[in-house]
Amino acid sequence: MKRTAPSSAVVAASLAVSLAAGVLFTAGTAAAQERGGASRVDRDLYGTKAPYEPQGRPGRYQKAPKGFVPVFTENVARHGSRAMSDGEDGEAVLAVLRRAQEQGALTELGARLAPQVQALMTAAAAVGFGNLSGRGADEQRQTALRMEQRLPSLFRTIAAERQPVVVETSGVARAVASAGAFTAGLTAGEPALAGAIKAPVTDKNLLYFHKQPQNADYQAYLASDPDLAAVLAGIEHRPRTAEAARHTVGRLFRAGFAEALSADEQIAFARALHQLYSAAPDLSVEAPDVDLTPFLTTHDARWFAYLDDAEEFYQSGPAFRGRAITYRMAGVLLDDLLAQAAAKAAGTSGNGAVLRFTHAEEIEPLAALMGLPGSTEPADPDEPYSYRNNPWRGAEVSPMAANIQWDLFAKAPAEGRPAAYLVRMLYNEKETAFKSSCRPVSKGSYFYTLDELKHCLAHA
Structure with missing residues (x-):
């Protein structure tokens, strides 16, 4: 994918948008819901491009057992909403629309599409293809503010004692900008934290491991594994794909033009359109008037989102039963989570927080390795992944x-x-139990002893 580094002006603009927001992002989703981009009922239409929605319930978190106080926090976060990686899908859609326009073959609906696509492309180019958007900066800032509000005593201590807040990124521009927006959120909530936050450092082995030489076997799996190729081809070539593409094309082009397109051309066009449809909510700040929802029915958009989810499931998620190639490489990240917490407990680390910013290709295998909700079920070789037989959803x-x-x-x-230590996990800000082999301190509790996690997660 093309990765264009953001200019300092773009980063500054994104942070300015973020810092101007005066309400938590949970309140800010109303505009996105009006555009169809982030309402919970429709999130499956967008797959892993779905904008962020915190899943926690403020004021409803379990209290720590008596006598326990927070002394450290750490996270692993995907970058926020961004512009699409490149302009290929937009150019492909515009090329077909231009041909149809020249032949007078656009329907009334089809005639409205090109200006919308062009506006989205212009916004993406202004941000920089692949770069963090204004919405993405605000997602990170608001997540940081909520983290701080959940742990006020910890962050007061970090600020007062200048305990280091370590910031690590993949080094990719959108991850670096996400780190900047997140730490800006922390200092907006508690200005005294500024002196504790360290400059971000790049660790590709930890936060971009899917591209590193030590995972050449995984890269070979993506490039040439016959089982992977076969299952994705089988899913792609289901009759519903051609049906959804025909329906999409038939709504935008007059019959003669639509019928002249081959089945492959129709599918390529419809899938490219869905990629733009999925990307539009992520650019809602830069392109507030772009609305691609009229151009794909909910039924068709859900199918194309399923095709995208199937790719993510088999390439980075639980994948095939009996094979761990897609997620065992995330062990380095799980080990680091355990090591940082253990070092704080042992007194060998003075860090107050460790913040990590990465990508879907790292979050998805980590979720599968840890057995997080939605990532516990691999697919049987003779029963391909579907929405009916598996809970995995990219949007969740x-x-x-x-x-x-x-x-x-x-x-x-x-x-x-001796001193005792407990760990609580939040997944997209929702209290989340560790895998079933880990025992909480009491039935129904979200708190686990650190020693228990060292034992039950050490060989995950």
Whole structure:
């Protein structure tokens, strides 16, 4: 994919948009719902391009057991909403529309599409293809503010004692900009934190591991695994794909032009249009008047989103039963989560927080490795993944700005008793149980001893 570094002006503009927001993002989703981009009922139409929605319930989180106070927090977060990676889909759609216009073959609906696509392309080019959008910056800023509001005593201590807030990224521009927006959110909520936040460092082995040499076997799987190729081809070539493409084309072009397009051309056009449809909500700040929802019916958009989800499921998610090629490489990230919490508990680390910013290709395998909700079921070789037989959904597992957070709580030592440590996990800000092999401190609790996690997750 093309990765264009953002100019300093673009980054500054994105942060300015973020810092101007005066309400939490949960309130800010109303505009996106009006555009059809982020309402919970329609999130499956957008797959992993779905804008972020926090899943937690403020004021309803479990209280830590008596005597335990937060002493450390760490996260792994996907970058926020962004512009599409390149202009290929937009150019492909515009090329077909131009041909149809020259032949007088556009329907009334079809005649409205090109200006919308062009406006979206203009907005993406202004941000920089692949770069963090204004909405993405605000997603990160608001997530940071909510983190701070959940752990006020911890962040007051971090600020007062200048405990380091470590920031790590993949080094890709949108991840770096996401880190900047997140830490800007922290300092907006608590200005005294500015002196504790360290400059971001790049760690590709930790946060861009799917592209690194040590995972050549995974890269070979993507490029040439026969089972992967066969299952994705089988899903792509189901009759419903051609049917959805024909229906989409038939709504936009007059009969003669539509019938002259081959089945492959119709599918390519419809899938490219869906990619733009999925990308539009992520650019809602830069292109507020773009609305591509009229050009794909909900029924057709859901099918194309399923095709995208199937690719993500088999390429980065639970994939095939009995094979761990897609997610075992995330062990380096799980090990680091455990190591950072253990170092804080052991007193060998003075960090107050460790913040990591990465990509869907890292969040999805980590979710599968940890057995997080929606990522527990691989597919049987003779029963391909579908929405009917598997709970995995890109919009829930790894939307834009998806995040996994661990909070470490400590209880001071008393006579004859050492200090004790508990961990709570939030997944997209919702309290989430660790895998079933991990035992919480009591039935129904979201708190686990650190020693229990070291044991039950060490060989995940």
